[in-house]
Structures are given as structure tokens and as C-alpha cells.
Amino acid sequence: MSFPIIKENTASTNAPLLPTDIFQLSNASESNGEIFTENDLLEAVKDGDVNRLAAIIASDSVDIHLKISDLNNGSLLHFAAQQGLVGVCHVLVTAGIEIDLLDKEQNTALMLAIVANKNDVVEYLIKAGTTLTIKGTDGMTALHIAAKCGNLSACQLLLQAAVTISNFVNSQDDGGWTPLVWACEHGYVEVANFLIIKGADPCLRDVEHNEALHWAAFSGSSNIVELLLNRGCDVNTVNAHGESPLHIAAREDRYNCIIILLARGANVSLFNKNDETPLDCLSEEGESYDVIALNIKMQAITGTDLKSYRTLLSSDISKGRETNPIQCVNAVDDEPEPRDYVYITKNCKTSDSFSIDTKMNSLHVCSCVERCVTDECECTKLSMKCWYDEEGKLTSDFNFADPPLIFECSEACSCNAITCRNRVVQRGLQQRFQLYKTEKKGWSIKTLRFIPKGSYVCEYVGEILTDIVADQRDDDSYLFDLDNRDTESFCIDAKFYGNFARFINHSCSPNLHPIKVFIDHQDLRFPRIALFAKNDIDAEEELSFDYGHKFWLVKYKSFTCHCGATDCKYSEEAIQETLNSYKQMG
Numbered sequence: 018m019s020f021p022i023i024k025e026n027t028a029s030t031n032a033p034l035l036p037t038d039i040f041q042l043s044n045a046s047e048s049n050g051e052i053f054t055e056n057d058l059l060e061a062v063k064d065g066d067v068n069r070l071a072a073i074i075a076s077d078s079v080d081i082h083l084k085i086s087d088l089n090n091g092s093l094l095h096f097a098a099q100q101g102l103v104g105v106c107h108v109l110v111t112a113g114i115e116i117d118l119l120d121k122e123q124n125t126a127l128m129l130a131i132v133a134n135k136n137d138v139v140e141y142l143i144k145a146g147t148t149l150t151i152k153g154t155d156g157m158t159a160l161h162i163a164a165k166c167g168n169l170s171a172c173q174l175l176l177q178a179a180v181t182i183s184n185f186v187n188s189q190d191d192g193g194w195t196p197l198v199w200a201c202e203h204g205y206v207e208v209a210n211f212l213i214i215k216g217a218d219p220c221l222r223d224v225e226h227n228e229a230l231h232w233a234a235f236s237g238s239s240n241i242v243e244l245l246l247n248r249g250c251d252v253n254t255v256n257a258h259g260e261s262p263l264h265i266a267a268r269e270d271r272y273n274c275i276i277i278l279l280a281r282g283a284n285v286s287l288f289n290k291n292d293e294t295p296l297d298c299l300s301e302e303g304e305s306y307d308v309i310a311l312n313i314k315m316q317a318i319t320g321t322d323l324k325s326y327r328t329l330l331s332s333d334i335s336k337g338r339e340t341n342p343i344q345c346v347n348a349v350d351d352e353p354e355p356r357d358y359v360y361i362t363k364n365c366k367t368s369d370s371f372s373i374d375t376k377m378n379s380l381h382v383c384s385c386v387e388r389c390v391t392d393e394c395e396c397t398k399l400s401m402k403c404w405y406d407e408e409g410k411l412t413s414d415f416n417f418a419d420p421p422l423i424f425e426c427s428e429a430c431s432c433n434a435i436t437c438r439n440r441v442v443q444r445g446l447q448q449r450f451q452l453y454k455t456e457k458k459g460w461s462i463k464t465l466r467f468i469p470k471g472s473y474v475c476e477y478v479g480e481i482l483t484d485i486v487a488d489q490r491d492d493d494s495y496l497f498d499l500d501n502r503d504t505e506s507f508c509i510d511a512k513f514y515g516n517f518a519r520f521i522n523h524s525c526s527p528n529l530h531p532i533k534v535f536i537d538h539q540d541l542r543f544p545r546i547a548l549f550a551k552n553d554i555d556a557e558e559e560l561s562f563d564y565g566h567k568f569w570l571v572k573y574k575s576f577t578c579h580c581g582a583t584d585c586k587y588s589e590e591a592i593q594e595t596l597n598s599y600k601q602m603g
């Protein structure tokens with residue numbers, strides 16, 4: 018046999034896969050009828066003898082797909098990658114060896130090259146088209162592994178190649194750990210810094226609600242603790258056990274981290290769920306004991322009024338249903354966390370009086386091969402065009418005043434769900450939120466992070482009702498009208514079933530706008546209500562949308578608007594004028 022010509026990876030530059038001085042096949046691909054054994058094959062691979070290897074493969078007398086039992090049943094490519102034999106890798110890949118095969122430990126050849134710090138091979142395998150999103154042991158991608166090993170070059174190569182993979186830098190493994198968390202836990206400050214520059218979210222939580230800061234404190238990496246705090250991480254953030262980074266650093270007696278955490282305002286009076294303060298987590302012999310004890314004394318002398326975290330009523334109102342926990346805080350009065358509803362993350366039905374057409378074969382689907390970026394995508398044609406840019410934000414020409422319906426690609430489409438550009442709402446929440454009590458509007462939701470204009474923020478989720486049933490309900494405060502133009506009309510009621518969006522208040526100058534989106538069905542009577550950022554929203558800003566005049570024309574008799582906008586139409590002062598102008602308009 019002779020070697021097929023290897024295809025250049027279309028995602029990479031036009032540079033050859035291998036510099037010609039590293040590997041030239043000479044006449045090796047021509048077999049002279051010699052018969053070889055598996056041993057010959059293994060020896061040629063071990064010796065890195067690419068010409069002999071090529072001759073053996075060309076003879077067609079040995080199967081190159083053999084498994085090496087001493088290497089966790091890995092392939093020859095696993096071996097060559099681990100040894101850094103880039104020329105051998107090239108011959109094997111050219112000869113058709115499976116590039117993404119997992120060994121018994123669920124490692125690809127790429128992963129072994131990363132661990133062994135063989136970055137020439139890493140670069141080669143990426144260019145040769147290895148799949149970057151494969152998850153191995155414990156759900157870790159190659160990027161998790163690179164971060165865990167502190168292999169900065171591999172992180173750079175991977176992220177450079179993964180530009181079209183949505184949010185690759187923030188992918189989470191089975192424990193909810195991102196690559197950044199792995200870098201923090203192992204104290205690799207350069208890797209952590211690089212990942213953050215590339216968009217790693219330091220506030221993402223793992224399955225126990227730890228943030229990267231908890232793990233940096235755990236490992237005693239004071240420079241990473243500082244880096245994360247400089248990036249806006251909350252020094253007093255608590256995990257599912259009510260533990261702050263200071264609790265964790267104290268338990269591990271991490272003196273340098275403790276100094277930084279205290280200097281940056283860590284609360285020494287915070288109790289975890291076992292009623293322990295950070296000092297209770299440390300033995301008196303611990304190096305850090307005196308520094309925390311001294312801090313407590315100084316605060317007592319100066320009468321420092323620490324923000325008491327008894328205001329933290331819940332570390333997650335969604336009880337693990339959302340990717341990022343949503344804390345509930347009340348610094349206004351003694352009202353407890355609202356619990357008079359069931360937290361759900363998808364719209365639900367509680368009656369059989371109507372049905373939604375969810376039949377797979379009713380869906381208009383696309384036949385795109387990869388990313389749905391051409392005008393030929395049938396789904397984006399349904400929406401008029403793809404309204405999402407490369408970062409998943411609404412394009413700058415999106416008309417918030419008269420928004421189009423958006424049809425995202427679905428399960429039944431043939432595109433790639435990871436790289437497809439026409440999937441945003443279905444990828445779920447990307448931001449971090451907090452439920453907090455306001456002075457005049459009851460509960461409200463704020464974002465804990467900056468949200469750029471056009472970003473998807475959250476969905477208004479609740480119980481789907483007919484308008485007839487909705488009219489019979491006593492409390493209409495949580496109704497969202499679906500505005501159907503046909504005879505049958507429906508709404509979403511988040512009074513009894515809903516997500517955190519039920520707490521988003523009205524503003525006459527809102528920062529969110531509801532957009533109707535279809536994903537898993539295209540029954541036009543039942544759009545999903547996705548709230549997108551109308552403008553840039555700062556961290557700590559209250560979220561709001563416009564409830565519409567129909568709401569206020571009923572409600573002004575009971576209360577007026579406290580949105581505080583300069584052009585508020587429904588405040589006590591403005592309401593009469595607003596009513597008069599509505600009357601004039603008829």
C-alpha cells in the first residue's frame with residue numbers, strides 16, 4: 018500500500034503539519050514485498066524510525082491498530098504521543114490510525130502528550146484534527162488535564178484551536194471543576210492567569226458550590242488568591258457547607274493566604290453550617306491561629322461593624338437545579354427566604370386542557386454539516402437570519418423594539434450541537450445571580466457579574482395556562498402574557514411554579530428585553546420567553562424588564578412604580594399624566 022495524502026486541518030493555518038526537516042518519508046512508502054512482525058512494528062515505533070515504520074505499514078503485513086497492554090491498552094499513537102515522537106505520530110495518523118481512541122484509563126493520545134509535556138506532539142495532533150471536546154477520566158477534557166499539569170503551552174495551543182467551540186474554556190468536569198479550578202488547586206498561577214485572560218469565569222461553582230477561590234485557598238496559593246480577588250471574586254463567598262475561603266485556608270493553616278484574605282476583608286465572624294467560625298477550624302498550635310485571633314481582637318477594639326452574614330438566607334434557592342447557585346440575601350428586614358413556589362427550570366403544564374405539538378417530525382430542521390453559519394441553514398431562515406454572533410450575543414442590528422421570533426437548532430438538526438452558532442438559549446445560564454430584598458419592591462434579582470449588551474440572561478419559566486384559567490386566579494402578579502394572535506391564548510404563570518426570573522421586577526428603563534424563542538418544538542402558541550440584555554449591565558445591578566402598560570393600568574390602584582427611572586411612567590407622581598395620555602389616545 019502507499020500512504021494517502023494527509024488532509025490539512027481546515028481549522029488551522031495553511032502551514033504544513035510537519036516541518037519538512039522533522040520528517041521526510043523518502044521512498045519508504047514503497048513496499049519491497051518484505052513480511053514484518055508486530056515486534057518489528059513496535060521496535061520501529063520505539064526507535065522513532067519513521068522510514069522503517071513507513072516501510073512496515075506499506076508492506077500491509079502487520080495491523081497498526083494493535084493495543085499495547087503495558088500502556089493501558091493504548092494504541093501505537095498513545096505510545097508515540099507520550100514519548101514525544103512527532104514523526105511517528107504523523108506516519109501513524111497518515112496511515113489511518115484512530116486519532117481519538119481512548120485507552121483503558123480514558124486518555125486520548127493528545128491527553129498523554131499533554132501530561133508528558135510533549136508539546137510538539139500536542140501541536141501536531143491538534144493540527145491533524147484530534148477532537149478537543151472529548152472527555153476522559155472524571156469528565157476531564159484535554160484542557161482540564163493541561164491546567165492540572167501546569168502545561169501552559171498546551172493550554173495556549175488548545176485555546177487557540179478551540180475558538181469555535183462555545184465556552185470551551187469554562188467546560189466543567191464531573192465534579193463541576195473548570196480548567197481554572199484545576200490550575201488553582203495545583204497552584205499554577207501562570208496557567209490560572211492565562212485562562213482568566215481567555216475568558217475563564219472565576220465565579221463558576223463546582224458541585225459543592227466551591228469557587229476557584231476556595232480551591233486556591235485550599236492549596237495555599239496566595240498569588241492565585243490575590244489574582245482571583247483582583248478579578249472581582251467575592252472574598253466572603255460561601256460553598257454548600259457555608260464555608261468561605263477563609264474557613265478553608267484556616268483548616269489547611271495556609272498562613273500567606275489567610276493574610277491576603279484578611280487584608281481583603283474576609284469576615285472572621287462568619288459561621289459555616291456546623292456553626293464554626295474560621296478560627297474554630299484551626300488548632301491553637303496552627304501557624305495562622307494568632308493572626309486570625311488578633312484580627313478578631315482588633316475588630317472588637319475598633320468596633321468594626323462587620324457585615325453580618327446572618328443575612329444570607331440560602332446558599333442556593335434553586336437547590337442545585339441551576340449550574341450556578343443563586344444565593345438569597347435579606348439585609349432589609351426579617352422576612353425569610355420565599356418558599357411559596359416550586360423551583361423549576363423548564364416550563365410545565367398542570368392540566369390536560371390543551372396540548373403542545375412536540376412531535377419530532379413537526380419540526381423544521383436544518384441539514385447543515387457543522388456550524389449553521391451560511392444562509393442555507395433552514396433554522397436561521399425561519400428566524401429571517403441568524404441573530405447570534407460568534408460569542409452568542411444578539412447581533413448589533415437586532416431590533417429590540419420589534420423583535421423577530423428566534424428558531425434555534427434542535428435535537429433533530431444535523432449540525433454539531435457544540436459548534437453550531439444557532440444555539441444560545443438552550444445552552445442555559447451563563448451568568449451569576451442573587452435574590453435580594455429591596456426596600457419598596459419586595460424581592461428582586463441582581464447580576465453578580467458584568468453582562469454585555471445582547472447576551473442571553475435567563476428564561477422566564479413557569480406554568481403554562483390558558484388565559485381563561487389565568488383570569489380565574491387570585492394573584493396575577495407573576496403572569497407573563499404570551500400574546501397569541503389566534504383565538505386561543507396562553508400565558509406563563511410563575512406564581513406556583515417558576516425559576517428565579519419570577520423575582521425580576523419592572524422598570525420603565527429596563528435592562529432586559531423578552532424575546533420569543535423556539536427550541537424543542539415549534540408550536541407557535543407556546544414560545545419560550547428568553548430575557549436578553551438590552552444594554553451593558555454592570556455587576557451588582559438590579560435586573561428588570563418592562564411589564565407593559567396593561568399591568569400598570571390594573572395595578573396602579575394598589576401600588577405605584579418604584580423603579581426610580583427618570584422617565585418613570587407609573588410612579589405616584591407620573592401615573593395621572595400617563596393615564597390621561599392613554600385616555601386621549603383612546
Ligand SMILES: C[S@@+](CC[C@H](N)C(=O)[O-])C[C@H]1O[C@@H](n2cnc3c(N)ncnc32)[C@H](O)[C@@H]1O
Nearest residue numbers: 458459460494495519520521522523578579580
Ligand atoms: C413578578 S413579581 C416580582 C417579584 C416580587 N418583587 C416579589 O417579591 O416576589 C411582581 C411584583 O413585584 C412588585 N414590583 C415589581 N416591580 C415593581 C416596581 N417597579 N415598583 C413597585 N413594585 C414592583 C409588585 O408587587 C409586583 O406585583
